[in-house]
Amino acid sequence: MSCFQVNIHIVKTLTIIGLIVSRQEILEQLKKNNGAWRIIPSVIKNDQGEPEFDMLLANAEMQDPGTASLNFRETRCGGFEYASRAFLHAHLEPGDLFIDVGAHFGLYTLTAAKKYPGKINVLAIEPHPENLKRLSMWCEFNECVQNVKIAQCAASSQSGQSELIQNSSMGHSLVPQPGNRNQGKPISVRLETIDNIVRQAGFMDSKERIFLKIDTEGHELATLMGGLDILKTGRVAAIIWEKGHFHNSEKGIKEFASIMGLLRDMGYESYRFPHEDMGGPLVPYSPSHELCNVISIDRSLTPLPVYDQPWTAHTIMSPSMRPPVSENFMIGFTEQLIKDKKTDCGRWSRWDMLGTEADLRAGMAGQLVPENSSVLDAGAGMMLLRDYIPESSTYTPLDIVARNRNTIIADLNQQQFPEQDFDVICALYLLEFIHEPQLFLDWSFKHADKLILIYHPLVPGREVSKRRQAGFFNDFNINKLKLMVEKAGWKEVRISDITFGQACFECLK
Incomplete structure (x- = not known):
């Protein structure tokens, strides 16, 4: 199969409809279009207690479920996926590299890039063109252009081309999702491995410690298989990855088990937080029917006893985050928790x-x-x-x-x-x-x-x-x-x- 260069660039300017947009120009446009846009401050704070970055969301985009969820949870419920971001924020140090696979608009990208401005390199991977526009705008608006590189492609196990199924801005996927309603025709996107992207970005032979986040809507196993070279270097301290709806399907259950086995064999211990938008202790992960982020940690990294807690109301997670199950499933799930001596932490967060x-x-x-x-x-x-x-x-x-x-x-x-x-x-x-x-x-x-x-x-x-x-x-x-x-x-x-x-x-x- 032929390979091709991935479009990797340092974010310096943003081109939208032929215009070069700077932070000042964006602010001027916001003044002229009062009410059309909203600036959302990040719940993650710097040492001075101020938001580390701002997010730009158009009011017209609130009809998109992904954007609406991001806005609501960031402004009303403690912070969108606050727990995983608090973990990342707590452990990143100057000189680290953060790889954001499925970067969306850049929430995790900016969480990393603004922790120590200019001292943490970020490689953001995002295939959807509209998400890329917003990702680039957020990076420009928050003036972190020197340490962020963007790869316009989807991460997979091999190079090539594929169809991206369009859904909400947070739901575009290479894999059909249970119950998802399509919002547009599939679009053709490039596929590339994490290893090749890292090589082309100039990070494969460097010595930076790496934190990796993967949110590829059911394509996580293929994504990891395309990053085995970087995993084998021993530089990846932690991987934040999503257990989504797909992983409760027959095929998804098998792939999820393969991911857990792969990471376990490579020396990673897997954990989760009790609630996605709260802090608290990391709890050893036991496979369940719940949807959550899994955090797999290398032995070189010592988790904190407790992670920061946002002091604001938190949402009751959607019922779909803990789907109803049969009596027999619950019996088997409890027996597995007994065997593993682990806590059903998602239950007690609700x-x-x-x-x-x-x-x-x-x-x-x-x-x-x-x-x-x-x-x-x-x-x-x-x-x-x-x-x-x-x-x-x-x-x-x-x-x-x-x-x-x-x-x-x-x-x-x-x-x-x-x-x-x-x-x-x-x-x-x-x-x-x-x-x-x-x-x-x-x-x-x-x-x-x-x-x-x-x-x-x-x-x-x-x-x-x-x-x-x-x-x-x-x-x-x-x-x-x-x-x-x-x-x-x-x-x-x-x-x-x-x-x-x-x-x-x-x-x-």
């Missing part, structure tokens, strides 16, 4: 999946909290316990995502136990989802004078499969759990039965 009878549990536990107590609510959820404890007591939530500014963010299945001491620790509807509950009980004994547990004990005659369907990781009856509590050191254990098959344990030293 307000609409925090379980039932939460008010009942909070009211029961709140009655057992003494006056003037410091209270830790482990697995705080909607923080209902806060409304039931005495007014003289202080309340601290612990959860896998931030529930308020005082939240201790932790994944307890990674034994991320806080070192603070409290008068009372409450664990209401928590132990069911802990792989090693004895460790939690031991830790609570060391750090509190009182422990309040509410747990769904195993009922004789009830099928364990029903517990797996509910996502429960363990199956203790009341006597077994009492023995575990006593083993941790708690001397006085009072057990009361509450409705809906739950038991309350009041544990004292």
